[in-house]
Amino acid sequence: MIYSDITEAIGNTPLVRIDPDVHGLRNIDLYAKMELLNPFGSVKDRAAWSMVRPLLDDAVRRGDTVVELSSGNTAKALALIAGMHGLPFRSVTNRMKIPEIKDLLLLLGAEIEELPGRSECLDPTDTDDPLTRMYRTLQTAGGFVHTDQYFNERNADAHFSGTGQEIVKDLDGRAPDYFIACVGTAGSSTGVARALRAHGADSTIVGLVAAKSDFIPGIRTIDEVHEVGLFDPEVYDTIETISADEAIDGLLTLVRRCGTLAGPTGGGAYQGAVRYLRTVDGDLRERRSAVFIVCDRVESYLSYLRERRPALFGRPPRPNSVSSVSAAEIDAVTAVPVSASAADGALVVDLRSPHAYQALHIDGSINISDEVFGTMLTAGLPFSRRQPVLLVCPVGERSAAYAALLTRMGHPAVRSLDGGVIAWRDAGLPLVRD
Numbered sequence: 121m122i123y124s125d126i127t128e129a130i131g132n133t134p135l136v137r138i139d140p141d142v143h144g145l146r147n148i149d150l151y152a153k154m155e156l157l158n159p160f161g162s163v164k165d166r167a168a169w170s171m172v173r174p175l176l177d178d179a180v181r182r183g184d185t186v187v188e189l190s191s192g193n194t195a196k197a198l199a200l201i202a203g204m205h206g207l208p209f210r211s212v213t214n215r216m217k218i219p220e221i222k223d224l225l226l227l228l229g230a231e232i233e234e235l236p237g238r239s240e241c242l243d244p245t246d247t248d249d250p251l252t253r254m255y256r257t258l259q260t261a262g263g264f265v266h267t268d269q270y271f272n273e274r275n276a277d278a279h280f281s282g283t284g285q286e287i288v289k290d291l292d293g294r295a296p297d298y299f300i301a302c303v304g305t306a307g308s309s310t311g312v313a314r315a316l317r318a319h320g321a322d323s324t325i326v327g328l329v330a331a332k333s334d335f336i337p338g339i340r341t342i343d344e345v346h347e348v349g350l351f352d353p354e355v356y357d358t359i360e361t362i363s364a365d366e367a368i369d370g371l372l373t374l375v376r377r378c379g380t381l382a383g384p385t386g387g388g389a390y391q392g393a394v395r396y397l398r399t400v401d402g403d404l405r406e407r408r409s410a411v412f413i414v415c416d417r418v419e420s421y422l423s424y425l426r427e428r429r430p431a432l433f434g435r436p437p438r439p440n441s442v443s444s445v446s447a448a449e450i451d452a453v454t455a456v457p458v459s460a461s462a463a464d465g466a467l468v469v470d471l472r473s474p475h476a477y478q479a480l481h482i483d484g485s486i487n488i489s490d491e492v493f494g495t496m497l498t499a500g501l502p503f504s505r506r507q508p509v510l511l512v513c514p515v516g517e518r519s520a521a522y523a524a525l526l527t528r529m530g531h532p533a534v535r536s537l538d539g540g541v542i543a544w545r546d547a548g549l550p551l552v553r554d
Contacts, residue, residue, distance in 0.1 A: 127201065129159040130169050131282045135290040135411070142377045143394050147404035150393065151296070152374075153287060153413045155308075156382065160197040162416035163283075167307050168197035170278035171267040179265045180205050185231075186265045187212060187258060192221055192338065193416055194269050194305075199228040207265075212254060218337055220420045234475055271349035275307035276314070283308060284315020287411055295321030298410035300393035302328045302339045302362070302385050306351040308413060313355045327356035328392040331447075332517045334364040337424060338385035338415055343515065358396075364443070366391045368429055375418060383421050386414035440497040442525050449524040455538035456510060458547045462537060466510040467503065469493070471519055472541070480551040482512060482544060490518055497522075501529055508533040516540040 123129055134157065138150045155163035172186060179186065186202040188194055191213035202209040210231040225232060258266040269275050288295050295316040301309035309327055316323040330339040339362065345351045353359065364384070371387025374380040382390070389412040397410055418425075426433050428443045437444070456462045468485035470477050477487035488496070490513070496502045503509055509526070511519035511534065519536040526534040537544065545551060 125204065126159045127169055127173075127204075130165045131158070132286060133157045135287060136378075136380070138378060138390075142373060143397075145394070145397055145401045147401050147406070148298070148397050148408045148410050150397070151291075151409065151411045152378075152380065152386075152390070153283065153411055154380070155283070156380075156386065156414050156417045160193075160200050162193035162197070163308050163413055164193035164416075165197045166278040166282050167269060167275040167305075168194055168201060168267070170274045171269065171272050172198060172201055172265070174274075175265045175267075176201075176205055179207055182263070183207070184263055184265045185210055186267065188267045188269060189213065189255065190269060191217070194267075195225055195230065196221070196228065198267060199225060199230040203229055210264075217335065218421060219423050224420065234473070269305050269307065273350070275305060276311040276350055279308045279311025280315045280318075282311075283413075284312040284318075287312065288315065288319055288321075291409060294409070295319045295323050296411040297322075297408040298324045298326065298393075298397060300326040300328065300389060300396060300410065300412045302389050302392070302413075302415065303345050303351065303359075304338050304340055304385070306345060306348050306355075308415075310350055310352065310355050312413075324357045325355060326392070326396050327359040328362045328388060329359060330388075331361050331363045336362070336364050336367050336384050336388055337421060338383070339367070339388055341517075360392060360396060362388045362392045364428060366395075368425065370394075371418060371425075372432075374414065380414055381418045382414045383416045383418050384424065385416060386412075389413055389415070438498055440500070440525060440529055442494055442497075442521050445521050445524045445528070449528065450520050453520045453523045453527065454535050455516065455520060456535045457538050458543045458549065460549060463510055466508040466535070468510045468512060470541070471511060471513045471522065476514075478554045480545070480553055481541070483550060483552045485512065490522075493522065497525065497529070501526065501531055503531065505531055505533070508535070510535050510537055512537045512541060512544075514540045515542050 133154045135151045135153055138152055143150050158165035185208045186198055187210040188198050189212050195211040199209040211225055212233045258264050303309055313325045329342045329345055330336040332341050367384045367388035370391030371382055371384055374382040374390055393412040430437055468482055470481050470485045470487045471490045471493055473489050511523050513519040516537055516539045523534045523536040
């Protein structure tokens with residue numbers, strides 16, 4: 121098979137049946153849509169090519185820079201496509217949390233601009249967020265081609281005309297009875313759902329979001345997905361939560377039992393699919409089919425796995441790791457309501473990135489970023505037990521996890537700011553700029 125260029129190899133990925141001995145379902149045939157086999161390595165190849173293709177001729181003529189709000193697979197695909205056409209690519213993000221992905225983007229020649237957005241995802245209603253200001257500048261500035269993955273309908277269209285149609289074709293013209301999808305930009309889940317329903321199918325669409333206290337690459341929390349322009353809750357019959365531990369468990373099953381080098385998003389999709397399907401499997405009297413997407417490959421997430429499961433790599437557990445904190449411990453944390461006196465008498469520690477802290481922060485707070493703070497705790501408590509401490513993050517979730525860990529370590533006076541910096545801002549309380 122000969123192609124004119126590598127973009128012609130995007131799509132037409134296989135649908136692979138998962139061995140029933142692995143998933144244990146009696147009445148449901150479970151299939152994995154192998155989007156990791158796209159030429160640039162992920163499901164985002166389709167959206168990237170769909171969004172940028174109609175813009176390329178004019179961009180090449182003008183010598184524009186391709187730019188996207190992305191810290192992962194969309195950025196990787198766009199960087200490669202831009203390079204093929206002699207164009208520079210810029211990744212703008214405040215979520216560059218995986219070092220392998222950052223290194224790969226730099227290897228591809230991408231420029232990475234890390235901005236101090238206050239939340240993990242673009243919030244177009246927040247006019248003070250630097251990420252939002254940058255977004256609006258791109259809409260009017262010259263010299264840039266902005267693919268706009270969070271709001272560009274061509275993101276979802278790529279999966280309506282491609283991924284969804286391929287699934288139906290491979291199932292001999294039948295839509296699956298169940299489609300289970302992790303929700304990031306919502307492009308693949310929305311596009312595939314539309315395609316299945318266009319066939320007149322009564323498919324059950326299950327959306328999976330990350331637990332609020334967890335970070336899973338490629339999967340957003342329910343709060344974050346509501347900030348995405350393509351997200352429509354009406355697309356899904358149900359939305360369920362998946363934890364980082366479940367995503368890693370699913371990844372290990374796909375890697376070790378199915379020969380599939382799936383990343384955490386694919387692992388979360390598999391584990392969420394099996395968990396949901398077990399609730400309906402026993403009541404079925406005839407065969408049903410279900411499909412989930414293996415979004416990308418595991419190699420880019422080894423540091424993520426090493427941090428959360430060091431035993432997989434023959435290493436002892438890291439002492440005092442926030443990833444070991446349970447949901448029950450987090451629920452037991454004292455969350456301080458937002459008020460003008462919330463920080464009185466306490467050392468306020470802002471866990472956001474230095475960029476975000478410099479943009480706006482609570483007066484008198486100190487900045488120790490999440491990653492640095494986590495490293496500090498391996499050596500023990502960084503503060504006197506007599507020092508009241510108030511931890512702050514964007515929305516109060518990460519700070520609660522760290523407060524739970526410090527409580528476990530023996531600090532009796534650590535608290536988390538309920539709702540984080542965003543709740544503080546929304547209450548009209550003062551923030552200062554550094």
